Amino acid sequence: MIVLRKIVVINQKGGVGKTTTVVNLASGLARSGKKVLLIDLDPQGNIATCLNVKSIKDIYDVIVEGVDPMVCIVKADENLDVITSKETLTKAEMILVGEASRETLLRRRLSGVKGYDFVIMDCAPSLGLINQNAILYGNEIFIPASTDVLALSGLRNMIRAIEKINEVFAHDARISKIIPTMYDQRNKICKDVLGQMKSEWDGVLSEPIRVNSKLKECPGSGKSIFTYDASCRGAKDYDLLVKGVLAPQSQGAPAAVQTRFEAPSSGRTIIRRTPFAQ
Ligand SMILES: Nc1ncnc2c1ncn2[C@@H]1O[C@H](COP(=O)(O)OP(=O)(O)OP(=O)(O)O)[C@@H](O)[C@H]1O
Ligand SMILES: [Mg+2]
Secondary structure: OOOOEEEEEOOOOOOOOHHHHHHHHHHHHHHOOOOEEEEEEOOOOHHHHHOOOOOOOOHHHHHHHOOOHHHHOEEEEOOEEEEOOOOOHHHHHHHHHOOOOHHHHHHHHOOOOOOOOEEEEEEOOOOOHHHHHHHHHOOEEEEEEEOOHHHHHHHHHHHHHHHHHHHHOOOOOEEEEEEEEOEOOOOHHHHHHHHHHHHHHHHHEOOOOEOOHHHHHHHHHOOOHHHHOOOOHHHHHHHHHHHHHHOHHHOOOOOOOOOEEEOOOOOOEEEOOOOOOO
16 A cells, blocks of 8 residues: 655745755656656745646645546656645635635645655745645655854744644644755855754754756756756755655655754753744
8 A cells, every 4th residue: 555655845935946956856856756746835936836737736726626636637757746836825825814724725636636755845935824725734844954144043033833723733743854955165144044944953954955057957947856857956955855765764754854952052952832923
């Protein structure tokens, strides 16, 4: 029996490499023989461009019109299917506000999705209702975070928000990977921030994705980095991420971020319970 892994790639901070990670992770898993459904939950609709697919029905129809997700799926590559998104999804956010059990609507709408090893979701840079729905659908959360100073506080807020959603809805979406992105090893700030990430989230921190111009170029080609330039740094880094996701220790119950944080100065352990959306 196929056990479906539902990975939500999220960070409320914009431009940190969520879409780049989703496209290349999904493509890498598909190339290794896994059946992958990639769902774009961002009204920017970048996935369709990145993978050069077109679709008449998209995730708006699934969420708002109740259209069967299976009829919204388009094939992007061998083993890789996609449900696209476009700007109409912004309206869905407003329509959802009036729905009963609005936070779990996506989970209900996608309950019939079968035959995949992975469903991977690309989220918009927000903490809106659609993203809450994504978290409540997922069982694994990946947070790409750029290796710059401002990223750290955003990352802590994101983790708190996910914990709060889990707590309020008695859900168990586990933050199983924090992915440092835009890493430049010649840059002291990048090294410092990566060091800080290691000290706070060692168990779930993956190897950094380095800055690589090929990763910037490849969305325009409609290809993943593995097809665009298999020998570049970006392809190597994302290949390592794919291997990490497929590693035996990542299957089944994934490691999860600790809800206990070591206070760096005193060594005290504190439990953060800061409310969501404060
Ligand atoms: N490792 C990298 N090296 C160089 N450029 C990168 C890297 N990762 C992503 N980029 C580029 O940075 C920009 C932002 O990346 P991306 O769209 O993946 O971020 P995002 O978090 O999905 O953004 P948004 O929050 O707007 O959805 C894009 O132009 C992308 O090509
Ligand atoms: Mg994006």
